[in-house]
Amino acid sequence: MTTLIVIYSLLAVCLAWSLLKSRQKTKQSFKVAAKALWKMAPGLLAIVGVVGLILGVLPPETITKLVGEEAGFLATAIAAVLGAVTLIPALISFPLAASLLRSGATVTTIAAFITTLVMVGFVTAPMEIKALGRKFTLLRNGLSFVAALIIAGLMGVILG
Amino acid sequence: MNLIKKFKAPLLLVLVYLALAIWWPEISGRSTKVAFDYLREMVLIIPPVFVLMGLLEVWVPKEKIKKLIGAGSGLKGFFFSFLMGTLPTGPLYIAFPMAGTLLQKGAKVSNVVVFLGAWAAIKIPQLLVETEFLGLPFTALRFALTLTAVFVIGLILEKIIKPEDMPQLQD
Structure with missing residues (x-):
């Protein structure tokens, strides 16, 4: 819970600052984020699956x-x-x-x-x-x- | 077709879960519950972390990262990497892409190891829970020994890892 509050507060502050400075660059940040997320998605999902299996056994x-x-x-x-x-x-x-x-x-x-x-x-x-x-x-x-x-x-x- | 190839590992795991559900329902019940708990945590934590990474990549110039935690940043770079790692920011697997971005921006290998080590082993909220369950002597000693180990491992990797070993520094 603390983790979530810290991350989302940090994001809110950074995002507000970024939007004030440049809409263009903020949009670019989201593009970078989406690309990285897409690249990592199979690995992340596999971790979920393997962790579940290990802790199930x-x-x-x-x-x-x-x-x-x-x-x-x-x-x-x-x-x-x-x-x-x-x-x-x-x-x-x-x-x-x-x-x-x-x-x-x-x-x-x-x-x-x-x-x-x-x-x-x-x-x-x-x-x-x-x-x-x-x-x-x-x-x-x-x-x-x-x-x-x-x-x-x-x-x-x-x-x- | 490409999509199936990209997601072949998770898809294979779905098949394993289906098999478990048929033949070992007890294990399947536990596994599915753990997997869903993890998935929920990921869905909440991962999007904001990746957006923060995107902001870092777009806004923070390479020179700044280099100066803070790059070659020649010395003890200051070590402490800064350590502090970044101890922030309560979620599980280790989201630190890897972040560490990759830092390296790409010119961070020193040893500082990236310290960052990952602190992230994994010495989180502040985690230390509080540890003290509660295992006592202060255990927690304090583990903290000190782990910090030393992470520092030494960082120095060793710094000596061994060459730029061509890093996928980030290829292009």
Whole structure:
């Protein structure tokens, strides 16, 4: 909700300013926007579909079963991979992580899950490649995955 | 025909959903609900973000972006990219085309990585929710470590990525 208010307020201010300055350029902006949107539409729709499938097969309860009851490296590895392939909104992922902690998961496991969840995007990779190139996408996601494991390990040592 | 080719991935997914509805109605029920929730979010967020991108592309001159977050922008460029990323502006997949536009306008690769990293991992409203559920020590530590990681990854990519690796800089 906050997100929506911020985006639409920002848009209203920018649009008003743009219209005052030049109708022509405002029209051009809309054209650029429509072109970009059309280019991205298949990728965006595919993300919707894949996210639905993944969360349909792996609902939060199943994730809890996979990484909650078992400690150790395997649980952390599973959590990191789950975080990388799923795309869960923050508002759902944090309560999920809290419930994982309660059901016995370690801080390392939770940190791995949250960090790969936000930093590594398997489902969104095709879109990232289209916008930023294959090399950029592979390197950013690969390094982020490694970084997530290091971050998780450090957090386990410091907080555990 | 071209239209079918362009939308082949979403169309294929529709077929998968139909198959699920027939053979695994339980999974299909959950998946369809999640997909519709996501679709609703996208329909609300994506049009304004793309119009903002259009405005940025038309109004902000290349020199300005270059000066703010381009080569030689230094620490100021880093902080500016970071701040842009932390604004509450929606999911990561809409940041990619934006990052593409910034690169095209002369932003530095490392700053684009910082922008994407901050966007994904260090959003202000997200941090509030995280503190509420996982506590301040967890949130603060993850924030500090993630920021460091994003900074280092940015520097590494800056060294490795050449202009010819970027689809934006081809033409």
